[in-house]
Amino acid sequence: MFQLRKLPFGQEEIADFLSAKTFEYHYGKHHQTYINNLNNLLPSSDFQNTDLLEIILKSNGGIFNNAAQVFNHDFFWDCISPNGGELSAELKVAIEQAFGSVEKFKEEFVAKATTLFGSGWCWLVLNEDKLEIIQTSNAQVPMTEGKIPLLVVDVWEHAYYIDYKNARPNYLNQFLNFANWDFASKMFANAKSKGMESIRDYISSLYS
Incomplete structure (x- = not known):
């Protein structure tokens, strides 16, 4: 059974990014609902004793949607920090090689996230040996x-509409002010050395 993870910060520490009301709904209701739904679906499936990454990679339908949304939210919360942190030298070089500069990366990231139609996620990913910005829809x-x-x-929309209404770019720019570059740098180093196993390690750190 999965449980709603504890966060490495309190809501008041990120109040300039997300209000208490948004935080309550996003973390306390939406994220919790995906946890509950997944736990309710697993006993009647082939994934009851399977780790979250395997569920995501091998399932479909409702199980996939809820498992993926559990992961997506877990990862999103770790991408936020009251202090922001700093890019490692290695990640900074990789961003400059892929996008020209850190500022150009931020501009492209905001543009890509702004133009994602409907609901979804915008990611910085490592694709083999190259950084990319990608959109994913829904879960x-x-x-x-x-x-x-x-x-x-x-x-x-539930991630930002209470605070930012339809001004998605304002939300995205403020997200970058709170982006957890320490976390991204750690994930980059782990991804370079372990590949997809770095995600399994990340998940195990939350659900061991």
Whole structure:
């Protein structure tokens, strides 16, 4: 059985990014509902004693949607930090090689996330040896395409509409002010050395 994870920060620490009301609904209701739904679906499936990554990679339908949304939200919360942190030298070089500069990366990230139609996620991923910005719709995840996530922002309306209304770019720019570059840098280093197993390690750190 999966449980709603504890977060590495309190809501008041990110109040300039997400209000208490948004936080309550997003973390306490939406994220919790995906956990509950997944736990209710697993006993009648072939995935009852399977780790979250395997469920995501091998399931479909309702089980996939809820398992993937559990992961997506877990990862999103870790991509937020009250202090932001700093890019590692290695990740900074990789971003500059892929996008020209860190500022150009941020501009492209905001543009890509702004233009995602409907509900979904915008990711910085490692695709083999190259960084990419990709969009995924609904519950889709990069791992099903063999890509390893490093940073993600949630662009489902429930993630921002209470605070930012229809001004999605304002939400995205503020997300980048709170982006957890320490976490992204750690994920990049692990992805370079372990590949997809770095995601299994990440999940195990939450659900061991």
